[in-house]
Amino acid sequence: MSNKSLNNKNPREVSAKKADNEVKTTSYRLKCAKTANGLSHYVMYGDVDKKQALL
């Protein structure tokens, strides 16, 4: 529907129409800064709290 055809519409209808047409895009990537035990590969076992972990 072109913008011209919206010109005579109720503003609420226009917003609703635009909301209907909304497209939301998400993309991200995370990286491990450090883990509780400092390993990037930690097999199966829970991370023991770093402050309790032995040095």
Added chain:
Amino acid sequence: MERKGLSYFNIDKLENNGLASDSQSQKNQVLLDADNVFWGITKSNNNSDALISRELLSLYERVKGKCDREMEDFRFSTELTAIYIDPTDLCNADCPYCYVPVKTRKYGRSMTQEELDSILQKIAKYFAGRPKKAVIIFHASEPLLVKDIIFKAIERFKNNFYFGIQTNGLLLEDKEIKFIKDNNVGIGISLDASNAVLNNRLRFSATHGGNFKKVIRAIDSFNGYEGLNVITTITKLNVRNLPVLVRLLHKKKVPCVLINPVRLTQKNARFLKPDDKVMAKYFIEAVEEAVRYSKTSKHKIIIGNFANIILGIIAPTARRLMCDISPCGGGRCFLTITACGDMIPCGEFIGLREFRGGNIFKDSIDQAMASEPFKKMRSRIVEDIAECDLCTFRNICGAPCPAELHAFGNMHKKAVFCEFYKEIINYAFKLIAEGKEKYLLRKEGFANLNYQYKLESDGLPSNRQSHKIG
């Protein structure tokens, strides 16, 4: 046939029974580069044609090279970070699907204190000078049968390593539990069902009937200990019980459970193979239970292997388990030392003699890592496996497990449970689209992750757009 670039697929809106909804009020579509796992999720509120935003394509162009390099490094790095040690071949249980051959469990040998200490000395020397401490995990068959030698070893080497123990729990009494907690040892306890009748069919023991009572008592004693995991093996007998089991474990304050399909490496396990679709349905229901508890209760229960899939998507190089990437972690990130000192890429190879890379009592770890069996493991990549080479999820699934597939005749085949993995990865994308990933990871784990890049575009007219890139 090489296939590089972006794939595009819909995430179906799943009803509670796992069936796709007939009507979709919202479309979630995923753009995914299967090689570097760059992804973008597009949500639209109507039935218009699919749209890929310019911002997403621009971001992809900007970051794809870095993502490629990171995945390459991650997949092919040979930095050992963990060593599994099987201090004894023997077991006091007789689980029908066990991957350790029966003869080994009944008649095998146990290490002496001197042998174990010498192994740990050798490993300590190998890891000397590295910034990170390695993890030593005492594993199959039942390490607590020689608990005296492993507890002494933990005391002796506590400054060199982080320790973990995988056990069926039959020998876990208060004294052992106290030692484990006092020494910050990670502990994995096997439990397959929420009730004794079902569990003990699968975790059978001639002396105790089964491990249910002992394990529940031990879990109560651990009382939410951070280092506790429960390990559940999915078979056709317990698959429908998974959501109920998660409910029980949450009640018992278990922080993490790993719920893995049975490995069919040994023939006796194949009679217990669950159906892929049924397994996916109940696994997803178990995850939904866990998400519900994360949202509504004081403490979370994490399904560790599913959390790993989520990480495989949102933070590929931060994943913890290495079964769902190729090459897998066996003979690359970790190796196993058997009770007689043989070094094999992973415990799953214990019944497969041709995969021995050396013996710790006479060979070095470096020699094992450079051996032909270990190299063979590290050369198994999804790009060389028919169907996997074209699969969009190939670097989120990894086609597990090479030992299992080798036992079927050829490790260069797709996963035995391929359809299951496809369903749960699709489901993982659905949860990410719904913003639920925070309920699936440990709070501390999430807190340790930083954004490499982030795009959130709300599709509003350009003068009102809000998006961050970088």
